[in-house]
Amino acid sequence: ICWSVTGGWHRPRVQPYGPIQLDPAAAVLHYGQEIFEGLKAYRHADGSIHSFRPEANGARLQRSARRLALPELPVEYFIESLKQMIAVDGAWVPSAPETSLYLRPFMFAKEAFLGVRPAHKVAYYLIASPAGAYFHGGIAPVSIWLSTNYARAGKGGTGAAKTGGNYASSLLPQSEAAEKGCQQVLFLRDGEYVEELGGMNVVLVYKDGTLVTPESDSILEGITRDSVLRLAEDRGHTVERRRVTIDEWREGAASGDIVESFACGTAAVITPIGQIVAEDFTIGSPDAEAGELTMSLRQELTDIQYGRLDDRHGWMLRLDA
Ligand code: PMP
Numbered sequence: 001i002c003w004s005v006t007g008g009w010h011r012p013r014v015q016p017y018g019p020i021q022l023d024p025a026a027a028v029l030h031y032g033q034e035i036f037e038g039l040k041a042y043r044h045a046d047g048s049i050h051s052f053r054p055e056a057n058g059a060r061l062q063r064s065a066r067r068l069a070l071p072e073l074p075v076e077y078f079i080e081s082l083k084q085m086i087a088v089d090g091a092w093v094p095s096a097p098e099t100s101l102y103l104r105p106f107m108f109a110k111e112a113f114l115g116v117r118p119a120h121k122v123a124y125y126l127i128a129s130p131a132g133a134y135f136h137g138g139i140a141p142v143s144i145w146l147s148t149n150y151a152r153a154g155k156g157g158t159g160a161a162k163t164g165g166n167y168a169s170s171l172l173p174q175s176e177a178a179e180k181g182c183q184q185v186l187f188l189r190d191g192e193y194v195e196e197l198g199g200m201n202v203v204l205v206y207k208d209g210t211l212v213t214p215e216s217d218s219i220l221e222g223i224t225r226d227s228v229l230r231l232a233e234d235r236g237h238t239v240e241r242r243r244v245t246i247d248e249w250r251e252g253a254a255s256g257d258i259v260e261s262f263a264c265g266t267a268a269v270i271t272p273i274g275q276i277v278a279e280d281f282t283i284g285s286p287d288a289e290a291g292e293l294t295m296s297l298r299q300e301l302t303d304i305q306y307g308r309l310d311d312r313h314g315w316m317l318r319l320d321a
Contacts, residue, residue: 009077009124014088017127023112027119032165034108035064038266039223040100040131041086041319043093044307049086049320051103052305054079056223061105064161069118070107079317081105081126086319094130098302102131102267131267139298141274141288142263144184144197145177146246148279152187152195152218159195159218166220170198182277184263189218194244197263200271201225204249205260205293208238215241224264228297230313249276253283260291262298270298 028034037057041049058075065072082103086093093101105126109119150173153159153166170185177185186202187195194214196202201222204212211232213225229239252258261273261284272294275284303309304316 009073012077012081012084014084020123020125022110025112025114027109027111027113030114031109031116032163032168033068033070033119034106035061035068035070035161035163036104036106037061037064037162039082039103039105040266040305041082041093041103041128042100042305042307043095046307047095048307048318049090049093050305050307050316050318051082052317053223053227053315054082054317056226057105060162060221060223061107064163065107067158067161068163070109070122073107073124078105081124083319085126085128089128090320092128092130096132097306098132100131101128103128139271139290139295141272141290142184143182143275143277143286144186144263144273145173145180145182146186146188146276146278147173147176148188148191149173149176150187151189152198154189154218157218159216160220162220167198174198180277186276188246189216192245192247194246194249195219196222197265200263200265200268202273203228203262203264204244204252204258205262205291206252207257207259209236209293210238210240212240212242212244214244216243222265224266224269224301227313227315228264228270228301231297231300232293246278250281250283260294262291262294269302270294 039051039054039057041051043049055075058078061078062072107122107124110123111119111121152170158165173185184197186197189195194202195216196219211229233239249258262270263273264270272290274288275282275286304311
């Protein structure tokens with residue numbers, strides 16, 4: 001599906017999937033003026049199709065647009081694009097357990113010029129792809145490489161926006177992680193404060209049941225994280241959004257104060273962290289077991305998403321009606 005904009009949202013149309021034409025001088029190819037979102041459509045047992053908090057993705061796309069000097073797509077149009085996609089391609093939403101249709105809305109600058117300035121002509125597209133479990137090997141705890149040579153974003157940068165440049169800067173550290181035998185990379189800010197993984201937020205669980213997650217203006221505010229923390233609060237857990245140093249994590253894990261940690265995001269849902277591997281130390285162990293709270297929050301969240309549990313927060317939006 002494609003919505004294109006030149007001075008006003010117009011001409012939305014569904015087109016067959018295929019290559020798109022771009023002028024070689026299109027601003028996105030040179031200055032990276034683009035933003036995107038990621039969410040899923042879930043098939044419930046009765047066959048109906050639902051998405052999870054799509055208004056939050058629409059609002060985040062608007063925040064990303066402001067940071068990248070792109071026009072803000074009204075949230076109603078964003079939701080409408082999801083519904084039109086499902087109207088045409090709903091059959092692609094799989095029904096096997098733990099599967100979904102991953103939806104990738106994105107907007108980019110297509111105006112052709114070479115000076116450095118925000119473009120005025122942009123395009124909005126939505127593509128989709130059926131998705132299974134994110135990590136190979138199911139939901140076994142993952143090993144994470146601590147990147148100390150590279151930052152993903154910094155103060156005043158684009159870290160809080162969902163824009164390709166942040167991912168561009170994480171590609172090399174991600175391949176470094178793979179060389180070290182890890183599936184993911186963890187970024188710090190100022191060489192000290194825990195930020196996030198390449199595509200997921202981080203949550204630590206303390207012995208007293210408190211959940212702690214990094215507060216930072218240079219990470220992506222995950223919708224999964226926000227939701228999981230709400231579920232934990234519903235159960236009576238204390239949630240702290242504050243700065244966390246890697247030393248706090250290291251010492252807390254060594255002393256037994258930090259008993260679980262997990263990563264969360266739309267693609268991976270909730271994934272237990274087995275170990276953090278740094279140049280000169282490790283936290284946890286490769287054969288760590290998945291934490292009990294981690295797995296039960298994962299179960300509760302996916303039960304809501306797949307319609308197996310009452311949607312008490314009003315998070316689900318039906319897309320096929
Ligand atoms: N951080 C980064 C860098 C991400 O790419 C993602 C995935 N969108 C997240 C966090 C988690 O965000 P969400 O829960 O909204 O998918």
